[in-house]
Amino acid sequence: MEGGLYLFVGACRATQVVHLFPTVSPEIVVREARLEDCWEVAETHCSSFFPEYSFPLDFVLRVDRLVGMLSGFSIPPGCRRTCLVAVIGGSVGDTFLFGTEDFKIGGFDGKFSLNKGYVTGILTIDTVADFLPRKGPLRQRRTGIAYISNVAVRERFRRKGIAKRLIAKAEAQAKSWGFRAVALHCDLNNPDAKKLYKDQGFRCITASEGANWPQPKTAPDVKFNFMMKLLNTPTTTA
Numbered sequence: 326m327e328g329g330l331y332l333f334v335g336a337c338r339a340t341q342v343v344h345l346f347p348t349v350s351p352e353i354v355v356r357e358a359r360l361e362d363c364w365e366v367a368e369t370h371c372s373s374f375f376p377e378y379s380f381p382l383d384f385v386l387r388v389d390r391l392v393g394m395l396s397g398f399s400i401p402p403g404c405r406r407t408c409l410v411a412v413i414g415g416s417v418g419d420t421f422l423f424g425t426e427d428f429k430i431g432g433f434d435g436k437f438s439l440n441k442g443y444v445t446g447i448l449t450i451d452t453v454a455d456f457l458p459r460k461g462p463l464r465q466r467r468t469g470i471a472y473i474s475n476v477a478v479r480e481r482f483r484r485k486g487i488a489k490r491l492i493a494k495a496e497a498q499a500k501s502w503g504f505r506a507v508a509l510h511c512d513l514n515n516p517d518a519k520k521l522y523k524d525q526g527f528r529c530i531t532a533s534e535g536a537n538w539p540q541p542k543t544a545p546d547v548k549f550n551f552m553m554k555l556l557n558t559p560t561t562t563a
């Protein structure tokens with residue numbers, strides 16, 4: 326009986342260590358998502374944007390998201406989409422990667438690693454410009470402005486600077502594509518996210534009277550701030 330109690334206390338301590346570890350580990354790495362991350366990406370998205378769902382609906386939602394990510398995202402020719410992930414516990418370098426450089430599916434890199442780590446946060450950046458105002462009489466896709474969406478950090482990893490790191494990496498990605506600005510839509514009822522973006526140098530842009538700017542397709546009553554940052558703008562926080 327006493328031995329059983331020790332085992333139980335030992336198991337509890339081990340669990341505490343497992344729970345404590347992520348909060349003290351500095352080893353968050355932000356990198357391009359690989360196919361092996363896609364379930365955790367779906368999980369991070371759904372648990373962050375739909376936290377009220379519980380089993381089995383949450384599971385159905387994750388599967389739906391996964392299928393959407395891998396099959397539903399058609400990218401127009403010449404455009405790019407990249408999903409970034411912040412992982413903990415993975416290898417820092419890309420030492421043990423398998424797969425080819427060219428194979429990509431729905432913003433995911435086709436490579437695999439022996440030590441993938443655990444996804445704590447996600448962000449998508451693209452050059453598709455579906456949610457940017459079109460230009461000219463022919464309503465052409467806007468170029469030079471990369472679009473950020475799906476920024477989410479798992480609840481227990483929040484307020485550790487993970488979203489900031491993801492945004493910084495997205496900006497670097499946009500610069501490497503030769504883009505001059507990044508833009509996003511932020512729900513008017515999400516002051517935490519708005520503060521995050523403002524502190525990172527994004528500014529709200531107001532559409533002129535009568536302009537019909539595109540908006541992300543969510544619930545009809547959700548209203549957005551359109552925010553933009555020129556890539557030479559400094560941030561107010563480190």
Ligand SMILES: CC(=O)SCCNC(=O)CCNC(=O)[C@H](O)C(C)(C)COP(=O)(O)OP(=O)(O)OC[C@H]1O[C@@H](n2cnc3c(N)ncnc32)[C@H](O)[C@@H]1OP(=O)(O)O
Pocket residue numbers: 373374446473474475476477478479482483484485486487488489490509510511512515517518520521522524
């Ligand atoms: C374009 C889009 O995708 S908009 C959608 C945004 N996503 C969501 O709303 C999903 C649910 N929320 C989340 O996943 C997270 O809370 C996020 C993504 C908004 C923030 O992620 P975090 O990793 O916690 O942000 P991070 O730690 O980098 O915070 C950076 C700064 O943002 C601001 N901020 C972030 N969260 C909060 C908060 N809850 N309250 C107040 N300020 C906040 C602060 O200024 C913070 O700096 P500080 O901690 O030094 O004060």
